[in-house]
Amino acid sequence: MSYEPPTPPANLPTEIVNTLNELSPEQLQGIATYAEALAEHKEREARLEESADQKEMEERPEDLPDDVPVKATITIKEINDNRYYYWQWRDGDKICSQYKGPVSSDE
Known part of the structure; x- marks a missing residue:
């Protein structure tokens, strides 16, 4: 493990990076767990919407x-x-x- 702080993703807004840098390790672990669950939820919603759109196109007269x-x-x-x-x-x-x-x- 490196002693250097990690480099944030380039597409992450500066305000979020600054806020994250001010949080405790426990808060960051909570955010990591929440962010992963939220990403999975949004991906699932997108798949369901895509599936519904596909079904609608198949059923369309x-x-x-x-x-x-x-x-x-x-x-x-x-x-x-x-x-x-x-x-x-x-x-x-x-x-x-x-x-x-x-x-x-x-x-």
Whole structure:
């Protein structure tokens, strides 16, 4: 073990390095344990989010536009005796719709 103090990572902010240099060995051990657990937690959250995004992309219907969420359903609206398909979904307290296309006469 070297008698020289360790060199902090270059990407660590100076304020954090200065604060760490003022702490006791016990406090530093606590911070090390917490930092390792926090890093594992954030990595796990990132993997879960990536997995959810991947699953959403796999379940996304091919004809669903990019700006329409996967939870949207298809609704038929009648306007002036003509029937149209719309994507429809809830966004908070409001209901959003986006035109999909006309309902063909054989449907």
